[in-house]
Amino acid sequence: MDYIIEMVGITKRFPGIVANDNITLQLKKGEIHALLGENGAGKSTLMSVLFGLYQPEEGVIKKDGEVVKVNGPNDATKLGIGMVHQHFKLVHNFTVLENIVLGCETTKRGLLSMDEAREKVVAFSKEYGLEIEPDALISDITVGMQQRTEILKMLYRENEILIFDEPTAVLTPQEIDDLMNIMKNLVAQGKSILFITHKLNEIKAVADRCSVLRKGKYIGTVDVAEASKEELSEMMVGRKVSLEVDKPEMEPGEVILEVSGLTVKNKITGKNVVDNVGFRVRAGEIVCVAGIDGNGQSELVYALSGLVKPDAGSIVINGKEISHETVRARGGDGMAHIPEDRHKHGLVLDYNLAYNLVLQRYFEPKFQKHGFLDYGEVFAYADTLIENFDIRSGQGAKTVVRAMSGGNQQKAIIAREIDRDPKLLIAVQPTRGLDVGAIEYIHERLIEERGKGKGILLVSLELEEALGVSDRTLVIFEGQIVADVDPKEVTYQELGLYMAGSKRGEVVS
């Protein structure tokens, strides 16, 4: 019995769905154990069960071989379980130290006393190589330091079992390497780590064993050293996945989009978040902007689409300067935009599917007369798109979009944007949070549009996507385009250096 924590035969049902179906997960003391699965595989539900947020219908949790009852996060803490959440749980206007002690503060005569805590935190920080500034506000520090703060929170609570939920999504390749070292260091000091991810490279880099979930079911646990990436990937998806994207060779045509000197300042700090950016997108070409999240991608896209006014520079579509035009006018000029956040920008979740499908076009003469909407036309149009793009929903065009699945919501957006027959399609993280099937569908659609001679600007955080789908890859770092490379010739390592700003390439715009 060398398992420090075990979840045995866990079954958790929600109305109409078995989110966890007889899942077993066993963590050995002192190992790094990866939990692998696609979005929707049941990883989050399983963790919620572990933290007592859900009570499973079947199955037990064991600590050191003894069955334990977990009724809430406090119980989990008592068992020595801590977690670094994908979205950090840090209070932005508290200091690093305040965030670490929150919930287990020490007081003297009723007043907070932080001195002991500070000593303890500084000691941990030295011991594990977790560099932090105890008195800096969270809002002023880097993402990497925020993550180290989260790790120190667990150490401060003397947690033995550390769970990392998709910890690398926000980090540069070099920061990822640092994190991997920290994890190895923690294990060497006797901690046990559960590492939730869908990135096979990282599993191969640090994990000892790996458990795989698929569609709520437990697929198996393997020794990482003995399994290939292809095998792991097949366990995760359930079929052989070609890691390559098929796309025919194409000779790019005339220039569709020409951006030069584009600059966007942050309204509060005055810093250039998009800094003198220039590039071109040609017909029949997929150009990808790769980079770590938060390096100005969003602002670049906002400026291109008209949501934000650029402070300098020009944007030319088919020879027409559009940088002072409204969002709607740019649509008229042939720009379509699949936004980064489908819930924030892409959809009015409380409108039905038909309304969402005409969100960009309701004002066209086809859909309205003298300011009155023609519902007949609206619904007829929606039905056409639903059929052509295979959008599935409970009640067809009348379904409130909130009730649709993420994949179908994204299909609706893609249908709407592609059907506008744009010359330039801006697609921002179009596959975020989707399963492999949906990802393949979307990649195929993008390549299809490329085949029709559209110019496509793809913004992606996923290296595989950035290199696999695109014809040309630009790397953005701190608002600047620092490299313009051929994806067939560049390596991951090289791209990582560009993304971290430690290398600059030749940029031909």
Added chain:
Amino acid sequence: MTELEKKKGIAGLLDMSSALSSFAAIAVGLVVGFVVLLISNPGNAVAGFLTLLSSGLGDLKSTGQVLYYATPIIMTGLSVAFASKTGLFNIGASGQFILGAYCAILVSVKLAFLPGWMLCPLAIVAAVAAGAVWGAIPGLLKAWRNVNEVIACIMMNYIGMYLVNYLIIQTVYDQRRNITLAVPRHANVPTLGLDQLFRVGNSPSSANGGIFIAIIGAILIYIVLEKTTFGFEIKACGYNKDAAEYAGINSSRGIIMAMAVAGALAGLGGALLFLSGAGKGIDVVDTLAQEGFNGIPVALLALNNPIGVIFSGLFIAYLTVGGFNMQLYNYAPQAVEIIVSIIIYFSAAALLIKGFIQKIGKRGKEAEEKGGGDE
């Protein structure tokens, strides 16, 4: 197909579960009201309560009074409901209402030489414009500087109240009675014979053509919201401002327009009350106009549906008349306000309860489609 869709759309309007939650809130409010009566004076409680419930239809004059009281609160209710469709809580109807009322009185007193067919519409237009301006200011601040509209509206209520009191003293003040000068008879909205239709003996009610203006207003607002591209746009802004902007809808304009329309509706309510021929004037006291706040329960009970507002406005007015008649049994008419506030409280909660029921129903389906409980 399309005809069918349209029919279903209208049926969806009267969403039963929503309506039920409003009725539940009313029922709880009435029960609490009865308990209050029972505690304060057990002997008269039953009789008093029956008066409250029935006297709005007890005689024709009372029914006329219901129409009279309903008119302004239908307008302020529409004001609150319309703003809600844009995702804004217009707690500023009180200020917009009183600005409108003042301008209507000002125009009708100062331009009394004009014939009635000109004077009355002119006074109403002035009220609408003033209300629109007063509503547009918080809208502007929201759109331009992201100022929370609830706080801005509260500030505007007080600024409006003090400003109107000041302006009254400067322009149309009856110092002896500490009230505005009387509105000339020919400035009033025509009664259309309603006052005589709804009367008891020789005593006419205060019913007048204003109620028709309110009803027509509600229908127009319904059409604007449900049938026009403008309605499509402002509802999109209300549900999701970011998505509206992404789709090229000018959300700043939407917010300002929506608040201006909301203000105009409340301002119109002010005109209709003080041009009703009932001889009412604005008292110069430092108290906010209650009609503006009564728009909140009216809109809430109607679930922000403009047609529903007509009925919920009539209902609140019906209770108000009942409350007055309850004084016969030595109950203060404030019993009605107690009931209304309980109704507000529970309709806030009822929306939640309704949402909860729907969520349970929906979760199954959603989970099925998503194929897992993950993010």
Added chain:
Amino acid sequence: MSILYFLVQQTMFFSIPLLIVALGGMFSERGGVINIALEGIMIFGAFTGVVFINIVQKSGSAINGQVLLMLGVLVAGAVGVVVSLTHAYAAINLKADQVISGTAINMLAPAFAIFVGRRISERGTQQVHFEDWFRFESVPALGRIPVIGDLLFKNAYLTTYIGFLILLVAWLMLNKTRFGLRLRSCGEHPQAADSVGINVYKMRYIGVMISGFLAGVGGLVFVIPTSREFNATVSGYGFLALAVLIFGQWRPLRILGAAFFFGLLKAIAASSSGLPILKDLSITAYFYKMMPFIVTLVVLTFTSKKSQAPRAEGIPYDKGVR
């Protein structure tokens, strides 16, 4: 000089209740619950406090005035807590719209005060009277200090000093205690608080209850120096306190400044016709009355884009959503 003393004393009467109530609002909002019911809770507190004082005074009791005032303050605070619980229940448990449930309380309060007032007053009017047993002509010893004694320790009420005490305690609690740290975390990032085992619901309940207590107290503190009867209104002071809270950017010391600024404007408005200098300026009293609200709007206009408002304010916390 005597004009200055008069103005300072008047300013105290208006500022202290604003200070107390705004500090109350601060506890609610820093915990994440918007409390626009402050006005209504003040009315409830003032009404029950005055009724209590009225009953004791009429009973022929020879109780010391200051003791009676303290008891009245406790009664008002206790009633404020009870009323605030209904708001907390709607806002926290039912996850209702916090503005709407606050509006309901604001509507209920004057109706309740009038309805009950008429029931219990002997002449059937809504006013409830009390006698002023509470005013100090001069605080022993302190009142004789030159200038300061005249400014702060003459013609004063115990409640003024209680106001300052509340400020001190509030500042300590919010910034220096475990409770304050936890409360603030619930107002900024309740998911973070929950993840480290803090009971968000409980903290928010406590925040709202403190706001209820202080608003109830503030209601009575407002009525005592400025009137001899309670007439079912606190003249919009609850809303003004909300403005003070925003103007003070949810921080105790800034709230103090805002409360005194608004109190001064109120004092000027109330006495503008009586004070020679102000009379000569011939600015209407309405101008001073409007000023606090206009100033707040202006401040909001220039601060809302980077407001210090608690981030999770007004958003019901749902444990299920992590």
